[in-house]
Amino acid sequence: MTTDRRTAPAADPVDLGRQGFGAMRLRPNGSADPDRDPSRIVDAVLDGGVRMIDTADAYRNEELVGRAIAHRREEVVLASKFGLVWHGAVAGGFDVRADAGYVRQACDASLRRLRVERIDLYYLHHRSDTVPVEETVHAMAGLLAEGKIGAIGLSNVTAEDLRRAHAVHPVAALQEQWSLSDRAVESTLVRTAAELGVPIVAHSPTGHGALHGAAGDDDHREGTAVLREIAAARAASVGQIALAWVHGRGPAHGVEVVPLPGTTRVSHARSNVAAAAIRLTDAELARLTDVWSPNAP
Template sequence: MSQPATTSPLQLGRQGFGAMRLRDTKSGDPDRDPFRVVNTALDEGVAMIDTAELYGNEELVGRTIAARRDEVVLASKFGVVRTDGRPDGPPDGFEVRADAGQVRRSCEASLRRLRTDRIDLYYLHHRSETVPIEETVGAMADLVRQGKVGAIGLSNVTAEDLRRAHAVHPVAALQEHWSLAERTVERDLVPAAAELGVALVAHSPTSHGVLHGAAGDAAPADERQVVHREIAAAHGVSAGQLAIAWVHSRGPLHGLEVVPLPGTTRASHVRANVAAREIVLGAEELRRLTAAWSPTA
């Protein structure tokens, strides 16, 4: 049996790689070669590679990590099922299936596609309105006991969901959208995660690319953009790198482990994203940046 690249508790690393858009496009551009993209992430010290059954690329992810499986904290998700009949691309429709039988079936299928015998971090992708989360997490806990899953995660849930789930089995990580432009998670989920010792994996730290353009010459010159431009220029970094650095700063402030999860389809962008780990923002810079992008600003 292959061994995960972690010890208990789960070591997610300072930053992960979100593989949602990873595709074997045969574009001919070496920078977009998915094998180069993933290996660049691993070479740069990223351990966690994150995918999901919904993304339609688990087989590709499995191939890209096959030669380096023991270096990878492999994360995948289940529970959101396409209803459009298409294997990949943006779904035209989906539904949530989180009953115990679906948990088992999804895990077995993901293990086959990923070419592995263990998923290091397995998430419920979205809360169910019909299946009690205790049933879902109970089935996930069975997978942990069987050695098929290393740790349990949740995504797109409420603070109450987290507490109920954690009472059944320890939850290692939450994956939620957290960025300068999206702070909803701070209201209830972040305090609950901090209380329970749950890591927060922050997907879309640049808000699906919105914050990449915040410092561009063509961006609207409102107060948010002005502050973003000034601070990015002071550090000689891009707007996207500054946005990722801001997410890195949240952990000490809120008292929990925060792991930004940027995604890209270019190896060069992987290197730029990882470099954001080293940006050190001063207290006044953080205050100005956070206030400028506040939802009430």
């Protein structure tokens, strides 16, 4: 059954800000380079006005993130995720755990590692093929009632998953990949999110960093040329323009879009923060949208 956006219950309030910071790649600084110090990176994005810091138990860096935000906890909308269980090394094969018992177990473990009393936005990291999403969200709603989490999020799900979850409890955010080079979210998920009034947190908005270089290849040669042209005209980097395009997808689809760039350098973090102030013109947005269309030659 389709949920009417006009009558759907409101999600638990959470201020995502205009842009977040994805902490997936943060690791202890193994060098003397201050540009790579994780605490300095977090300070840089918070100084730039970013509120949401996003991690996950699967990233195996919650302790590090917890230390980095400890002295500024009141400024942070802290997001984390559960559900991915690696077979071995990070980014290897994984199983998904989304049963009610595991939801509570994972949350308590993340709270200990992060050294916080509440995770402001807690995501199911990946859909399960075996556990109904209703069971998972019902368990997450229990954590919310206890004050252990502040809002419920979903990531790597289908449009039908989102509808079913939202019927159990309003979903405060949907985190999916969205960039010039990956626009799969635009097929059905974005329409469902807009209908239900669920903001989209766009991870990997610069194509896992590839669009920062925009070196060009046979598939995107014309697209990278347009990126470089617009960047040069605006005295910006190509990565900043790619990020600004993701900001522009919100009005185009009638949904709130919050890009979530990540980096392991202070200098890059500041550049990403600055990109949030770039408002591309309708003509610039249209050129980039057309030339990077999955159907473009």
